Amino acid sequence: MKALCWQGVNQLSVETVPDPEIRNEQDVILKVTATTTCGSDLHLIGGYIPAMQAGDVLGHEFLGEVVEVGSQVRKHKVGDRVVVCSFIGCGRCWYCAHDLWSLCDNSNTNPGLGSALFGYESGAVFGYSHVMGGFRGSHAEYVRVPFADYGAFGVPEGLDDDSALFASDAAPTGWMGADLGGVRPGDVVAVWGCGAVGQLAAKAAMLLGAERVFSIDRFGYRLRMTERHIGSETIDYSATDVGAELRERTGGRGPDVCVEAVGMEAHSAGVHHAYDQVKQQLRLETDRPDAVREAIYSCRKGGTVFILGVFAGVVDKFPLGAVMNKGLTVRGAQQHGQRYVPMLLDRMARGELPTGHLATHRLPLADGPRAYDLFKHKKDDCLRAVLHPGG
Template identity: 80%
Template sequence: MKALCWEGVNKLAVEDVPEPELRNDQDVIAKVTAGTTCGSDLHLIGGYIPAMRAGDVIGHEFIGEVVETGPAVRRHRVGDRVVVSSFVGCGRCWYCANDLWSLCDNSNTNPGITQAMWGYEPGTVFGYSHAATGLRGSHAEYVRVPFADYGAFTIPEGVDDDSALFVSDSAPTGWMGADLGGVRPGDVVAVWGCGAVGQMAARAAMLLGAERVISIDRFPERLAMTREHIGSETIDYTETDVGAELRERTGGRGPDVCIEAVGMEAHSPGPEYAYDQVKQQLRLQTDRPTAVREAIYACRKAGSVFVLGVFGGVVDKFPLGAVMNKGLTLRGAQMHGQRYIPMLLERVAKGELSTRHLATHEVSLDDAPHAYDMFKNKKDDCVRAVIRPDGART
C-alpha cells in the first residue's frame, strides 16, 4: 500500500509499505478515508523530535472505515465509519480509568527514551517517532488501530467527513486547553495561535462561558478565519505590544486564562526570537518558548496558563519567577481524546461546533509532500490540508 514516509530532516516521500495486520485481539484495521496535516508533524519533519527513522509513516489525525476486527473487539463492526483518537489508550490502567488517556501506562511499548527524557513515559500516538512506540501513522491507505474499543468512535449520521476529521485531534486538544485551563463563565481568555488547535481552544472557551476571547497570531488569513468562524477578538502581534494590548482590553488586570497553542517552534518579532532560534539550531535548547513566556507575563495574577503546543525537552530563560510570584497555575498535557471526542461529535451534530472550515486545501496521498510544503510555509493561505488516499474530490 502507499504511505507518506519520513526520510530525513525536511524529506518526505510517498512509498510502498506492507499493509498492516492485526497483532492483538483488540485491534481493528481501518481503511483511511481522510487525514490532515498537523503542526505537530512539522516538528517531526524539521528534526526536532528524537527517534525518527527513515521510512517511518507519519500522520495522526484521521477518519476511516473499519475493514477488519480482532476477536475481542466489541464496539465496532466491519463497515463502521469511525474517527480515531490520535493518542492510544488501553482503557484499563490507572491513567485511562481517570480520563488521562495520553498518559496510558500500557500503550507505549518502547518507554526507555521518554523515561530518560522526562522521568516517566506518556502513552503512544500514531506516527510520532519510536519514542512513542513507532506505531505507524495514518497518512496511508490502511492503518492498524490498537485498543479500538476505546480509541475509535462511530461517526453519527449527519456529521460529514470533513467535520468529523478534526474531532480526531484538533478539536479535543483545543477543548482540553480550555477545560483543564479552568475557563469559567465570565472569564477573559487569551489564546496564542490561530491554527486549528488555537481556533478550537477559542471556541471551547466560548462554549464554556468565557465573556471575552482574544486570539493572537500574525497571519492575516488565520486572524480573519478566527474572527469569521470562531467569533473571537484578534490581535496581530506584529503590530502591537501583546502584553500592553491585553492589559488595555482587560482593565489593566490581564486575562484570567491564557492558552498557548503554538509549540516548540514559536515565532516573535522581537530579539528573543533570534536568541531562541540560534540556541535551538545549535541544540543548546530543544524548544523555542516565546509564546509560553508571553502568556506567563500577560496572565493576570493568580490566573491560569495552559500549554497546548508540543514541547520536547528543555528551554532557556523560562520565567519561573513570574509563575511563582504571580501565583499562577501552570498546566500542560497531550490530548486526552477519549475524554472529549464523544461529546464533541454531539456538539458538531447539533451545530454548536464548526470544524469543516479548517480544511482549506485537499490533496491525494500522492501529493501529500506538497501538502506539507504548503502547510509548513503557509503558502496559498493553507490552514489545514486534507489528505485523501482515494484521491482528492473534484
C-alpha cells in the same frame, strides 16, 4: 499499500509499505478516508523530535472505514465509519481509568525512550516517532488501530468527513486547554495561535462561558478566519505589544486564563526570537518558548496558563520568577481525547462547534509532500491540508 514516509530532515516521500495486519485481538484495521497535516508534524519533519527512522509513516489525525476487526472488539464492526483519537489508550491502566488517556501505561512499546526524555514513560500516539511508541501513522491507505474499543468512535450520520476528522486531535486538544485551564463563565481568555488547535481552544472557551476571548497570531488569513468562524477578538502580535494590548482591553488586569497553542517552534516580534532560534539550531535548547513566556507575563495575577503546544525537551529563560510571584497555575498535557471525542462529535453534529472550515486544502495521498509544503510555508492561505488516500 501506499504511505507518506519520513526519510530524513525535511525529506518526505510516498512509498509502498506492507499492509497492516491484526496483531492483537483488540485491533481493528481501518481504511483511511481522510487524514490531515498537523503543526506538531512539522517538529518531526524539521528534526526536532528524536528517534525518527527513515521509512516511518507520518500522520495522527484521521478517520476511516473499519475493514477488519479483532476477535475481542465489541464496539465496532466491518463497515463502520469511525474517527480515531490520535493518542492510544489501553482503557485499563490507572491513567486511562482516571481519564488521563495520553499518559497510558500500556500503549507505548518503547517506554524507556520517553522515560529518558521526560522522567516518566509517555503514552503512545500514531505516527509520532519511536519515543511515542513507533506506531505507523495515518497518512496511508490503511492503518492498524490498537485498543479500538477505547480509541475509535462512530461518526454521527450527516456529519461530513472533513468536519468529523478534527475530532481526532485538534478539537479535543483545543477543548482540553479550555477545560483543564479552568475556564469559567465570565472569564477573559487569551489564546496564542490561530491554527486549528488555537481556533478550537478559543471556541471551547466561548462555549464554556468565557465573556471575552482574544486570539493572537501574525498571519492575516488566520486572524480573519478566526474572526469569521470562531467569533473571538483577534490581536496581530506583529503590529502591537500583546501584553500592553491585553491589559488595555481588560481594564489593566489581564486575562484570567491564557492558552498557549503554538509549541516548540514559536515566533515572536522581539529579540528573544533570534536568541531562541540560534540556541535551538545549535541544540543548546530543544524548544523555542516565545509564546509561553508571553502568556506567563500577560496572564493576570493568580490566573492560569495552559500549555497545549507540543514541547520536546528543555527551554531557556523560562520566567519562573513571574510564575511564582504572580501566583500563577501552569498546566500542560498531551490531549486526553477519549475524554472528549463523543461530546465533541455531538456538538459538531448540532452545529455548535465549527470545524469544516479548517480543511482549506484537499489532496490525494500521492501529493503528501506537496501538502506539507503548502502547510509548512503557509502557501495559498493553507490552514490544514487534508489527504484523501482513496482519491
